[in-house]
Amino acid sequence: MKPLVMHSGVTAAILRTNIDTDAIIPSREMKLVSKQGLGEGLFASWRYTEAGGRTPNPDFILNKAAYKNTSILLSGKNFGCGSSREHAVWALAEYGIRVIIAPSFGAIFYGNCIRNGILPVTLSDELIVELAEQIQDPQKHQLTVDLINKVVISATGLSYPFVIANGCQTMLLEGLDQIGVTMKSGKTIQMFEQSYRQKRSWLFE
Amino acid sequence: MALTLFDKLWADHEVAILEDNVSLLYIDRIFLHERTGSIALESLVADGRMVRNPEKVFCSMDHIVDTHVGRTDETLVPSGKQFIQSTRKASHAAGIKLFDINDPWQGIVHVISPELGIVQPGCTLICPDSHTCSQGALGALAWGVGSSEAEHAMATNTLVVKRPKNMRVNLVGQLPVGITAKDLVLHLIAQYGAAGGSGCAIEFAGEVVEALSIEARLTLCNMAVEFSAFTGLIAPDHKAFDYIQGKPYAPKGKQWEEAMVYWAGLYTDADAVFDKQITIDCSHLAPVVSWGTSPQHACSVLDKVPNMPTNIEAGDEASYLRAYEYMDLHPGQAIDSIVIDAAFIGSCTNSRITDLREAAAILVGRKVANGVKAICVPGSKAVKRMAEAEGLDKIFIQAGFDWREPGCSMCFFAGGENFGFRKRVISSTNRNFEGRQGPETRTHLASPITVAASAIAGRIADPREYLL
Ligand code: SF4
Numbered sequence: 001m002k003p004l005v006m007h008s009g010v011t012a013a014i015l016r017t018n019i020d021t022d023a024i025i026p027s028r029e030m031k032l033v034s035k036q037g038l039g040e041g042l043f044a045s046w047r048y049t050e051a052g053g054r055t056p057n058p059d060f061i062l063n064k065a066a067y068k069n070t071s072i073l074l075s076g077k078n079f080g081c082g083s084s085r086e087h088a089v090w091a092l093a094e095y096g097i098r099v100i101i102a103p104s105f106g107a108i109f110y111g112n113c114i115r116n117g118i119l120p121v122t123l124s125d126e127l128i129v130e131l132a133e134q135i136q137d138p139q140k141h142q143l144t145v146d147l148i149n150k151v152v153i154s155a156t157g158l159s160y161p162f163v164i165a166n167g168c169q170t171m172l173l174e175g176l177d178q179i180g181v182t183m184k185s186g187k188t189i190q191m192f193e194q195s196y197r198q199k200r201s202w203l204f205e
Numbered sequence: 206m207a208l209t210l211f212d213k214l215w216a217d218h219e220v221a222i223l224e225d226n227v228s229l230l231y232i233d234r235i236f237l238h239e240r241t242g243s244i245a246l247e248s249l250v251a252d253g254r255m256v257r258n259p260e261k262v263f264c265s266m267d268h269i270v271d272t273h274v275g276r277t278d279e280t281l282v283p284s285g286k287q288f289i290q291s292t293r294k295a296s297h298a299a300g301i302k303l304f305d306i307n308d309p310w311q312g313i314v315h316v317i318s319p320e321l322g323i324v325q326p327g328c329t330l331i332c333p334d335s336h337t338c339s340q341g342a343l344g345a346l347a348w349g350v351g352s353s354e355a356e357h358a359m360a361t362n363t364l365v366v367k368r369p370k371n372m373r374v375n376l377v378g379q380l381p382v383g384i385t386a387k388d389l390v391l392h393l394i395a396q397y398g399a400a401g402g403s404g405c406a407i408e409f410a411g412e413v414v415e416a417l418s419i420e421a422r423l424t425l426c427n428m429a430v431e432f433s434a435f436t437g438l439i440a441p442d443h444k445a446f447d448y449i450q451g452k453p454y455a456p457k458g459k460q461w462e463e464a465m466v467y468w469a470g471l472y473t474d475a476d477a478v479f480d481k482q483i484t485i486d487c488s489h490l491a492p493v494v495s496w497g498t499s500p501q502h503a504c505s506v507l508d509k510v511p512n513m514p515t516n517i518e519a520g521d522e523a524s525y526l527r528a529y530e531y532m533d534l535h536p537g538q539a540i541d542s543i544v545i546d547a548a549f550i551g552s553c554t555n556s557r558i559t560d561l562r563e564a565a566a567i568l569v570g571r572k573v574a575n576g577v578k579a580i581c582v583p584g585s586k587a588v589k590r591m592a593e594a595e596g597l598d599k600i601f602i603q604a605g606f607d608w609r610e611p612g613c614s615m616c617f618f619a620g621g622e623n624f625g626f627r628k629r630v631i632s633s634t635n636r637n638f639e640g641r642q643g644p645e646t647r648t649h650l651a652s653p654i655t656v657a658a659s660a661i662a663g664r665i666a667d668p669r670e671y672l673l
Contacts, residue, residue, distance in 0.1 A: 015523075016524055016527075017518075017521050017523075018399065018499055018524060020638050022636075022638045022640055022641055023639065026618075026640055027617055027618050027620065027640075028283070028618060028619065028620035028644075030240075030619070035244065035248070035352075045639065051644040051645075052620075052644075077400070078399070078403075078433065081399070081400075081433060082335070082636070082638060083334075083335045083617075083636075084334060084335040084337075084349040084350060084351055085241075085333075085351075086351035086352040089351070104400070104403065106433070107369075107403070107404060107433070107435055108335060108349055108350065108351060111350075111351065111354065111367070112351040112353070112354075115351065115353045116353070125518070165224065165225075165226075165227060165367070167223055167227050177252075178357055178365060179254065179360050179361065182229065182357065182361045183360070183361060185220075185221060185229065188220060188229075189220055189229075189231075189362065189363055192221075192231060193231070193362070196231060199467075200233075200327075200464075200467065201463065202325075202456035202460040202461070202464045203233050203325070204260075205260075205456070205460070
């Protein structure tokens with residue numbers, strides 16, 4: 001996975017609340033038996049003029065010339081709520097989104113982001129609105145996110161500190177795969193399992 | 206120290222504490238389905254890993270299979286056949302138990318897992334489907350995960366989990382006739398918002414919960430995720446033990462006795478502390494129906510489409526306006542005047558035998574209104590067998606319902622079958638998001654009896670008028 005240490009990029013604000021995984025990638029776009037090829041389906045219901053079509057809707061922010069290379073999203077609360085489909089995160093990642101800033105996230109979605117190299121930044125509603133105002137000017141729609149110092153920096157130089165669990169931070173910084181990390185604790189798991197199996201033998205039948 | 210049920214389940218599965226509030230938890234059961242199963246299994250193999258303990262992994266064909274009688278691997282979902290066949294192949298290769306299309310126990314994962322005794326009190330169970338929380342109804346810690354987490358659990362029998370907060374929802378009073386678990390939970394979400402349970406493991410408790418059947422409890426916990434909860438759970442009682450006993454995967458003999466000893470301790474201690482508590486008096490509830498595009502957009506069937514709340518936040522305002530527009534409704538319209546095009550009884554929320562019995566009791570001797578397309582999809586082969594043995598299939602068919610083979614069916618739109626552009630559906634499912642049941646399809650969530658009553662009336666209807 002691509003490590004994420006410091007990232008600067010074009011930021012698009014889609015300030016709706018409860019942007020759910022169906023909106024991020026509609027079910028009909030999940031046609032592939034693989035993780036690849038989903039970027040095209042990102043926000044399909046908003047991005048294209050008709051369901052299943054590919055004619056860009058000129059009103060949708062990501063279709064505007066100034067936002068062609070968007071890699072940071074600014075959103076309303078509860079981003080990524082809804083289904084547990086990881087396709088939503090795969091689609092975002094393939095499209096090129098590296099950071100999502102919102103007041104809160106769907107719990108499953110948040111974890112999926114970390115596992116797939118996307119940084120979810122939680123900032124208060126007020127700060128999101130403030131940031132949205134700052135990036136309104138297409139000259140200043142670039143934000144920088146510094147994951148080591150846990151801070152978002154706007155084009156005007158204002159900085160917004162955020163909080164992230166150490167484990168999540170390390171995984172993103174080092175581009176680590178969680179399974180590999182856990183497998184290093186193989187012995188601990190085995191020891192736990194031995195005594196657990198004695199106590200709960202019926203779960204091992 | 207006094208512990209909650211959730212605290213006990215967490216502690217019993219804690220392999221290691223990784224950092225503040227993040228633990229490595231032992232996972233007892235993993236359920237896959239054909240929508241993502243092959244991706245997870247194949248991606249595991251591609252990374253040179255294997256399923257650590259195949260006996261703990263199960264897979265069902267439910268999400269995109271065809272539900273017409275006489276079905277095959279063919280399905281209307283684009284490339285659905287490929288999903289089905291690659292999941293079959295990957296499951297066989299991994300040596301895990303697959304409930305294939307023609308298996309006598311096939312059905313929706315959250316219906317068959319309790320039905321077979323795969324989920325048990327005190328176990329941890331994960332599945333790459335957000336409604337896995339349903340299974341907490343039996344006193345298990347069960348939650349929906351992403352594909353990568355399913356891979357992680359298969360490879361290591363553990364998961365890295367951030368510890369949720371403890372929340373209790375006390376449902377007190379006496380549930381009036383004609384009010385179901387679905388109404389209760391929609392009411393809860395409407396009152397406290399779709400994010401009301403965010404970050405919490407929610408224990409449902411109180412005399413109303415105690416009085417609910419296991420199947421109704423499964424419905425209640427099913428919707429915990431629509432309340433943004435990590436999961437829902439209910440302390441297992443004699444009803445839960447009776448329900449499990451004798452199921453194909455339930456412990457037997459001496460192990461049953463041992464299990465019962467452990468299970469008997471699975472309750473919240475009297476003086477345990479919750480981070481958050483909600484108490485709802487259920488004595489005066491009316492049937493609840495959703496009118497908008499979030500489960501929090503719900504109200505009594507006797508109400509009118511509400512005005513936007515005056516104290517609404519900026520972002521919520523846009524989503525309210527969009528909901529009116531998408532649903533083609535305006536504030537002040539009486540809910541029970543809304544004319545429907547279709548009625549759907551199915552999904553892991555409400556497709557169990559008691560749901561079908563209750564709906565059939567309304568449909569018997571009556572006919573679906575002209576022009577309404579009505580479909581019933583039993584949650585599992587076992588439910589279907591039971592229903593047919595009781596003659597419920599005939600009642601549904603005579604009333605004008607399609608009677609289908611088990612699967613998720615039109616709970617969600619995957620590019621296959623759907624009710625049609627801008628059609629209005631009253632549905633016993635769990636999500637009314639835009640496009641959930643098809644392109645611009647308008648979904649009204651309700652209990653199976655409200656769906657049945659509405660199918661007959663041709664508009665959203667109060668089921669109590671039909672409960673004679
Ligand atoms: S019925 Fe619907 S909610 Fe339930 S498992 Fe299937 S798709 Fe998910």
